[in-house]
Amino acid sequence: MRIEIPREFERLGAVRIYGLQKVYELDAGPELNPPARDDAVVRSLSAEAIYEVQREMAIVVPVRSERLKLIEGVLVGIPHPCLVIVVSNSPREPTDRHFLELDSITNFCRFTRKQVLVVHQKDPLIAAAFVAAGYADLLDESGLVRDGKAEGMMLGTVLARIMGRRYVGFVDADNYFPGAVNEYVREYAAGFLMHGNDHTFVRISWHSKPKIVEQSLYFAKWGRSSRRCNRALNQLLGHFTGYETEIVKTGNAGEHALTVELAMSMRYATGYAVEPYHFIDLIEQYGGITATEHGDMRRFVRICQIESRNPHLHADKGDAHVADMIVGSLATIYHSRLCPVWLQREIDGELRKDGFLKEGDTLKPVRVYPSLARLNVDAFAAAVQSLVAGRIGAPIVSIATVR
Numbered sequence: 001m002r003i004e005i006p007r008e009f010e011r012l013g014a015v016r017i018y019g020l021q022k023v024y025e026l027d028a029g030p031e032l033n034p035p036a037r038d039d040a041v042v043r044s045l046s047a048e049a050i051y052e053v054q055r056e057m058a059i060v061v062p063v064r065s066e067r068l069k070l071i072e073g074v075l076v077g078i079p080h081p082c083l084v085i086v087v088s089n090s091p092r093e094p095t096d097r098h099f100l101e102l103d104s105i106t107n108f109c110r111f112t113r114k115q116v117l118v119v120h121q122k123d124p125l126i127a128a129a130f131v132a133a134g135y136a137d138l139l140d141e142s143g144l145v146r147d148g149k150a151e152g153m154m155l156g157t158v159l160a161r162i163m164g165r166r167y168v169g170f171v172d173a174d175n176y177f178p179g180a181v182n183e184y185v186r187e188y189a190a191g192f193l194m195h196g197n198d199h200t201f202v203r204i205s206w207h208s209k210p211k212i213v214e215q216s217l218y219f220a221k222w223g224r225s226s227r228r229c230n231r232a233l234n235q236l237l238g239h240f241t242g243y244e245t246e247i248v249k250t251g252n253a254g255e256h257a258l259t260v261e262l263a264m265s266m267r268y269a270t271g272y273a274v275e276p277y278h279f280i281d282l283i284e285q286y287g288g289i290t291a292t293e294h295g296d297m298r299r300f301v302r303i304c305q306i307e308s309r310n311p312h313l314h315a316d317k318g319d320a321h322v323a324d325m326i327v328g329s330l331a332t333i334y335h336s337r338l339c340p341v342w343l344q345r346e347i348d349g350e351l352r353k354d355g356f357l358k359e360g361d362t363l364k365p366v367r368v369y370p371s372l373a374r375l376n377v378d379a380f381a382a383a384v385q386s387l388v389a390g391r392i393g394a395p396i397v398s399i400a401t402v403r
């Protein structure tokens with residue numbers, strides 16, 4: 001892959017947010033001997049180097065009631081060396097959709113000779129593992145893991161940790177283009193190669209999202225939620241640096257990857273607020289603005305943003321869904337202890353003006369889970385291990401391979 005070196009970054013304490021990096025070649029050829037000389041603006045990363053990073057990577061695919069053909073297409077796009085972890089929250093009744101997913105994934109595994117770890121978010125055995133690990137925060141009144149994409153991602157992160165992977169990446173299950181999925185995962189690896197593997201966070205900004213506008217294809221750049229979310233995050237940053245900025249382009253990036261160590265140290269916001277809250281948590285913990293919980297300001301957190309080349313086309317979930325995402329995203333910023341009053345007023349005003357908040361409503365805080373550092377990984381692994389006995393016969397629920 002040939003990729004641009006970031007031209008700028010914004011710094012807040014130990015957090016560095018790098019400017020968007022463009023990709024110039026999806027495949028820049030093999031490792032040359034002697035290595036090709038890069039110039040000052042681009043770097044070429046060999047296919048071998050990318051492959052080596054992917055061998056240490058788990059890709060988590062959160063699924064809730066997606067069409068089987070879409071899920072299969074996503075699995076097809078994930079490079080072979082990556083460990084795939086599918087976390088499903090699809091209904092089990094009246095139709096057992098998860099059973100159908102298992103059947104389809106088993107078929108995929110048969111053809112690819114690949115093991116895919118598949119777990120169901122509502123599996124009581126998984127809930128028991130969280131209890132055993134002293135992290136019951138994720139469970140609801142019924143004693144099972146709560147609904148939500150973030151909740152599925154957190155479970156996937158813990159499994160990636162137990163499986164001994166160094167990096168964890170996420171791709172949505174409703175992507176129509178396997179080629180786009182393949183590109184995202186290669187870009188995750190490129191980000192780690194360029195920025196190192198200590199507290200590095202790689203986020204993808206889609207090049208475009210095709211839509212039909214008046215019977216023609218239109219390649220939109222920003223989604224309705226990303227536009228607002230990026231602006232508010234940039235305003236928050238600018239407030240502390242004293243310089244207006246547009247550095248953040250990936251506030252809502254569902255496609256992202258980070259080191260497992262960093263992922264296990266972070267706090268998470270529920271549902272779709274998860275991505276913007278990454279920024280909030282990192283700035284609150286490492287921004288050096290107020291006393292930090294992590295304390296170690298000598299380790300930089302590097303947030304790298306890469307602009308993908310494939311258009312992004314995914315299932316349309318409707319306007320109400322986008323409205324929820326807008327409100328959830330802005331609520332994480334509004335309720336941050338760092339959010340200045342003027343920005344709170346601006347967010348509140350914008351939500352009212354555009355009809356997302358009605359007269360008398362207030363912007364409610366979203367649920368935030370404590371850092372996964374509190375979870376006892378060994379206890380979780382042991383609990384999962386002991387659950388395996390009851391699973392014999394399940395074809396690709398390779399939870400049995402958990403070590």
Ligand code: GDD
Pocket residue numbers: 061062063064065066087088089121147148149152153171172173174223226252253254255272275314315317321
């Ligand atoms: N495990 C699990 N549990 N997965 C879920 C859940 C859940 O409760 N809810 C949704 N998912 C899965 C979906 O099946 C899909 O694969 C993925 O999470 C994203 O959900 P979508 O409903 O397709 O979200 P979106 O397309 O509107 O938004 C995506 O892009 C945004 C950026 O524009 C998401 O990735 C957002 O998180 C992201 O901010």
Ligand code: MG
Pocket residue numbers: 172174314315
């Ligand atoms: Mg989607």
